[in-house]
Amino acid sequence: MLAAVLGIAAASPVTAAPEPHSSQPNTVVTFTFDDGSASQSTGAEVLHRHGMRGTFYIISGAIGSPGYLGHDELRRIAETGHEIGGHTVTHPDLTQVSPDEMRRQICDDRANLDRWGHQVTSFTAPFDEVDDNVRAAVQRCGYSSARTMGGLRVRDCPDCVAAESMPPADPYEIRSPGMLTRETTVDELKESVTRADDSGGGWVPLVLHQTCDRCGPLAVSPRVLDEFAGWLHDRGTAVRTVHEVVGGPVAPVRHAPPPQERDRPVNASLEQAGPDGVPLGWETGGWGTNTPVWSRTRDAHEGEWAQRLDMPHFTDGDAKLMSTLDLGEYSLPARKGQNYTLSTWYKATAPTQLAVYYRDRVGQWRYWAAGPTFAPAEQWSKAHWTTPPVPDEATGISFGLALFSRGSLTTDDYGVRLNTEASNDSSCRELDWWVPRRWLCL
Numbered sequence: 344m345l346a347a348v349l350g351i352a353a354a355s356p357v358t359a360a361p362e363p364h365s366s367q368p369n370t371v372v373t374f375t376f377d378d379g380s381a382s383q384s385t386g387a388e389v390l391h392r393h394g395m396r397g398t399f400y401i402i403s404g405a406i407g408s409p410g411y412l413g414h415d416e417l418r419r420i421a422e423t424g425h426e427i428g429g430h431t432v433t434h435p436d437l438t439q440v441s442p443d444e445m446r447r448q449i450c451d452d453r454a455n456l457d458r459w460g461h462q463v464t465s466f467t468a469p470f471d472e473v474d475d476n477v478r479a480a481v482q483r484c485g486y487s488s489a490r491t492m493g494g495l496r497v498r499d500c501p502d503c504v505a506a507e508s509m510p511p512a513d514p515y516e517i518r519s520p521g522m523l524t525r526e527t528t529v530d531e532l533k534e535s536v537t538r539a540d541d542s543g544g545g546w547v548p549l550v551l552h553q554t555c556d557r558c559g560p561l562a563v564s565p566r567v568l569d570e571f572a573g574w575l576h577d578r579g580t581a582v583r584t585v586h587e588v589v590g591g592p593v594a595p596v597r598h599a600p601p602p603q604e605r606d607r608p609v610n611a612s613l614e615q616a617g618p619d620g621v622p623l624g625w626e627t628g629g630w631g632t633n634t635p636v637w638s639r640t641r642d643a644h645e646g647e648w649a650q651r652l653d654m655p656h657f658t659d660g661d662a663k664l665m666s667t668l669d670l671g672e673y674s675l676p677a678r679k680g681q682n683y684t685l686s687t688w689y690k691a692t693a694p695t696q697l698a699v700y701y702r703d704r705v706g707q708w709r710y711w712a713a714g715p716t717f718a719p720a721e722q723w724s725k726a727h728w729t730t731p732p733v734p735d736e737a738t739g740i741s742f743g744l745a746l747f748s749r750g751s752l753t754t755d756d757y758g759v760r761l762n763t764e765a766s767n768d769s770s771c772r773e774l775d776w777w778v779p780r781r782w783l784c785l
């Protein structure tokens with residue numbers, strides 16, 4: 344009996360009525376939005392007004408930070424029926440990180456989005472950088488598709504096919520006409536659809552970043568989006584999310600290997616060079632209006648290399664070298680409630696200060712604490728400071744010696760010591776006037 348029922352159910356699509364627009368080529372448009380930039384709220388609203396839904400590929404570690412969607416906005420976008428997809432935790436080039444870090448970036452992002460209540464099946468890689476290992480990890484983390492940037496016909500690729508097939512020939516390499524920019528016109532968008540129509544139909548996944556007026560090179564004006572969506576609506580062209588086109592079940596969340604335990608920064612003596620004149624495993628950070636100039640120098644404390652920072656112009660903010668703000672390939676693991684003694688050797692022509700960041704459970708990096716000020720030093724001197732207990736939600740830490748005026752600063756031989764005895768550092772207080780969780784310790 345049960346088999347007979349199933350047999351009928353399986354046969355039903357064959358006998359289904361023809362589609363209402365069967366006289367038109369079967370072209371389907373998908374609006375995909377990368378990064379979760381704040382202005383995408385507007386893009387989501389424009390589509391919603393036309394009864395359309397898009398796919399939003401989210402950098403989960405950026406949600407709630409300046410320039411990105413907040414948690415409430417992301418929830419609203421999902422509640423209006425848009426699809427939420429994954430775009431890693433912190434948006435690195437996945438082909439340039441270790442295999443474990445790559446898996447954390449992909450799997451943990453999907454786990455974050457799942458924890459926030461989204462059913463996540465669609466992925467796109469940062470910078471469109473994919474190799475066989477990334478592709479395998481995307482599948483292992485439970486994604487059923489991955490969109491790429493390009494492969495469909497545009498001016499630069501006159502011989503490319505006009506539309507992706509449905510279902511896509513390779514769901515882990517969904518082709519698109521590339522990124523929309525602020526130069527993209529409504530006519531060009533219409534053309535991408537009529538071109539697909541003329542070649543017998545197919546899938547046209549469009550790639551958007553911001554949706555605001557003149558707010559960046561990749562920003563599409565909401566007016567352009569509105570006019571194009573109205574045109575699609577009037578001519579009856581189907582608009583679907585990536586998941587609606589690709590289909591398939593929602594795979595369970597899979598977790599990546601946790602970061603290695605480690606008691607000192609990787610490349611602590613800055614001997615190994617990384618890309619862009621910065622030591623391997625380190626990155627330059629800072630904020631405000633100033634002009635940091637970074638160079639590797641042979642004026643080392645120990646070994647052969649140190650890192651020099653020159654600041655010829657300064658209005659406000661700071662600049663500093665820090666362990667890469669990642670998911671654990673280079674940054675140090677943090678243990679709840681424990682204190683760390685952070686140190687580095689330095690030479691400086693101006694005062695400096697240790698600045699400490701922590702990674703929360705989502706994988707987002709937060710400014711946490713500032714240590715005492717260290718005096719300028721002509722000879723190598725050691726800056727060190729014991730932090731307050733690490734916040735409960737911290738999973739990793741990174742720190743740097745900040746220069747916050749004109750001058751120069753050379754650093755070398757960084758160290759971290761975990762203090763097994765809890766400290767009672769009553770001279771620290773939390774400041775709430777600048778950024779949450781900033782501590783002032785005197």
Ligand SMILES: [Zn+2]
Nearest residue numbers: 377378469470
């Ligand atoms: Zn991106």
